Amino acid sequence: MRKSPALASQRWALVRKRAGRIALYVTVAFVCVVIVFPLYWLVINALIPGREVFQYPPAFFPRTLRLNAYQEIIQLHPILTWLKNSVIVSSGTVLLALILEIMGAYALSRHGWPGRGLLALGLLSTQMIPSAVLVIPIFIIFRQASLVDSHIGLISVDTALTVPVGIWILKGAFDTVPEEISDAALADGCTELGVLIRMLLPLSLPSLVAVAVIAFFTAWDEYVFASVFIISQSLRVFSVGISTFIGEMATPIDLIFAAASIFVIAPLIFYAIVERYLISGLSAGAVKG
Helix, strand or coil, rough: CCCCCCHHHHHHHHHHHHHHHHHHHHHHHHHHHHHHEEEEHHHHHHHHCCHHCCCCCCCCCCCCCCCHHHHHHHHCCCHHHHHHEEEEEHHHHHHHHHHHHHHHHHHHHHHCCCCCCHHHHHHHHHHHHHHHHHHHHHHHHHCCCCCCHHHHHHHHHHHHHHHHHHHHHHHHHHHHHHHHHHHHHHHCCHHHHHHHHHHHHCCCHHHHHHHHHHHHHHHHCCCCCHHCCCCCHHHHHHHHHHHHHHHCCCCCCCHHHHHHHCCHHHHHHHHHHHHHHHHHHHHHHHHCC
């Protein structure tokens, strides 16, 4: 009995659908492995003895693990102090940067005044200047202002590094909100601050989260200014502290891996917290659009 062409076509379509789904799952699994593997390799190398780090071929699944590596590094080095200082500097940078970026973006987006375009272009052009060129002039200015060797000074520098990009991102987000909405709110008696807080910021939530992530990671990873501006060991941030493991005679690779695995914890936690707000803001914008 011959099968009908329609039935054969349906079966072939079902086979292709299942094959496509399997290919999708395999691709997703492969991408996840590629993304997670560096973190896995970081932790594994922190838990194996230092002499086994350089062995070839490398052992992807080592048989012996040194489970007291993290306890040892916390006892021998002020890891928790570095972690606390980095959290303070990064959080302060996010807060200060958001305030300045919101005000700057609102002024460029909602108010027409002479020189607005030139100022916006000037902000963007500051990103072309290498950080190494700015270290000495800023250090001289901050030394005269007694901001050297303080978290406030480092927060100010990290904020200055992120504000130009953040203003441009938020300006683009504010520009997408029709001015008729703001004008209607102002006509109903709402102040400009109320329009900004109640209307523009909620509608620009994904962009706010984006600039917050940029500010946090910039401050967390920054090394040049942190190594120059911070002198006291008690104020040292993690990015500078981890560099002290490198010695003239020997470098404890296993301890560096352990410290580096701790160094990536806070950014992962921060991103896990703000990710749902980013996704929810994007979904809300898609529904409203």
